[in-house]
Amino acid sequence: MSLSVYKFGGTSVGSVEKIKKVADKVVADYRKGTKVVVVVSAMAGETDRLTKMAQSFSPNPSRREMDLLLSNGERVSASFLTIAINTLGVEASSLTGRQAGIVTDSMHSKARIKRIDVGRLNEIIGAGGIPVVAGFQGISEESEVTTLGRGGSDLTAVAIAHALKADQCIICKDDVDGVYTSDPAVVPDARRIPRISYVEMLEMSGLGAKVLHSRAVEMAAKYEVPIKVIPTFEEGEGTLIVKEDKRMESEIVSAVITDKNQSKITLLGVPDSPGIAAQIFGRIAKKNIVVDMIIQNVGGNNKTDLSFTVPQDDAAEAKVIAEDIADKIGADNVKLDPKIGKISVVGVGMRSHSGVAARMFQALADENINIMMISTSEIKISCVISEKQLKKAANVLHKVFDLGA
């Protein structure tokens, strides 16, 4: 008997009608003889509503309080979905993060899962029921409610799938029917990818493809949990995310990813002495802010300029840290470029094909697109460019690497 862990995001459970349809979908699979676990996000808009209310009391509420507050969003949608499933005549029980046994560290708002005590989950499944788990949350060893940060519900689903040795983790999306070669809103030619490797998906998520959060893909890759991304309210094959196989390597580039959600911070006139980068990025890492690209331009007078990019949401906090360090080390100035564009190409085929970077740079140059920063890995090349040129760049690269339908 196979076991599937379903995950439904906020828009998929965004109304009474949608929750009823989700219940139908889950129960239809259950009635085929599948064992089912469901993970849900808060109803669309609820997390924002709670956050805004909290901010009407304080611009910066404590993370501990915010975790306790926001965890209610997922608890509520889990209860609603459970009641909807019960109404269809199938036993279901909603579980809070704590009740689902999700034990995390104590890093509020960005907690990491330490382990999952699956006793209660197995009890419900064993009795023929469907556990409906409030995503995004867990409990620390100190009995505090924690949240897992962005993409937390995806992570909950993958972690539970691994802990229960599920056959697959099915991520249901209301807005897309799978993983695409590029964002269709940016590149009209983009097409669904039927099958993609963990490493490519990981790069794509890290680069800003919103379909799946990279932490979830990372965990799936580590434990080889097969993920399927399918549409919530339609039939559709979706995209299967699995271990890399031979045929994937025939494609040089699998996808072109655009990202408008990064900011660039530059420390100008940094004295050229060792250990400064370590200071800055050590302190930023402590805040759990992910630094994406780093560049250092050696200038005159033994001074250098140091630029790095961070998610826009973290830019203000990162700038404060940068300014503090700039002060201490006698740098001239800190500059924040709040909106930059990042364009990337991803593909496992790059490993065995040379010249991909050159083709990319040439294609951008042909369109008069200036490259500000470059970063590469084994299977991806990213360029920071002006945000305004992002759309043009994406369409050009999608065509150059022959990704269209």
Next chain:
Amino acid sequence: MSLSVYKFGGTSVGSVEKIKKVADKVVADYRKGTKVVVVVSAMAGETDRLTKMAQSFSPNPSRREMDLLLSNGERVSASFLTIAINTLGVEASSLTGRQAGIVTDSMHSKARIKRIDVGRLNEIIGAGGIPVVAGFQGISEESEVTTLGRGGSDLTAVAIAHALKADQCIICKDDVDGVYTSDPAVVPDARRIPRISYVEMLEMSGLGAKVLHSRAVEMAAKYEVPIKVIPTFEEGEGTLIVKEDKRMESEIVSAVITDKNQSKITLLGVPDSPGIAAQIFGRIAKKNIVVDMIIQNVGGNNKTDLSFTVPQDDAAEAKVIAEDIADKIGADNVKLDPKIGKISVVGVGMRSHSGVAARMFQALADENINIMMISTSEIKISCVISEKQLKKAANVLHKVFDLGA
């Protein structure tokens, strides 16, 4: 250093502005050197909103799910108030029922508090902070979230005040500034009572005075926790609820209570054999429905009519039980009178004064008010009358027993 447990109901925390004022009030007392614990209800309307949403999935969702769902309302308001208090520069931590150590039995939707593990509460208070507890909820030994039923937040506050040996439990009300001799909406002459005994308050709450739930008063009486009922947003002496003392006995009647929230159920043509009352009321008690008044009229043919009153909300359920039993024992019929009026007078002075009942019945008779059922205790007399005559009856009795200002 004195310790006060404050409780704020749904309307007192019904908006951002109100929550800020509540934070001001609590912090003002804290800054005078009082140790403070706060218990809050869900924001006004929130419990209804969640309940209605749940009912759009099922007319009768499981109690276990409803408890988990509704508990979020109080958790959210506790978080908001905590953030508001923190903003004033005072350390506060919101606590769920579980985190506040409130352990209950497993009777979902009407759980009873078994004990309070005060470790966490004392830890926060000891560190100079203010614990803000989500009222109305607890956790069972099986780790399930439970709710305490109507008046649950009052009960939470009194139970915590007892467990912490607090000097007083302060119930803050948005709609009244204390306990009144009668409902001012019904009796314009009604006046605030500065000081009243537990036993009187208990009768008044049991009779439908909405200012305090009887379970909370009962617990306060049992452990002699002084309760103060004061207005949330104004200055005011309010009403102190304490152990009976000499001067209270000089008043024969302390208050006139009206109640429109009762229903009457009558079993017609019940065979006059022993054990039938036990059957009915045993089964109703098992559902945790409180039967208020019971009357049995012996008729002809060895048959009797049996009438009893229950809260309107429980009437449908009680009727189903009554019909089932009527079937089994061969009674003729079950009749539900969904809306009746109950008028009561309460006073510890009754113990030492005779003739109160006679005066009450005469006053009602003078106004042509027909009495359908009568029930008495040492310190109260209640009559069921037509709901339409309730207002007139209340004003007459308020005058007859000289309760006006």
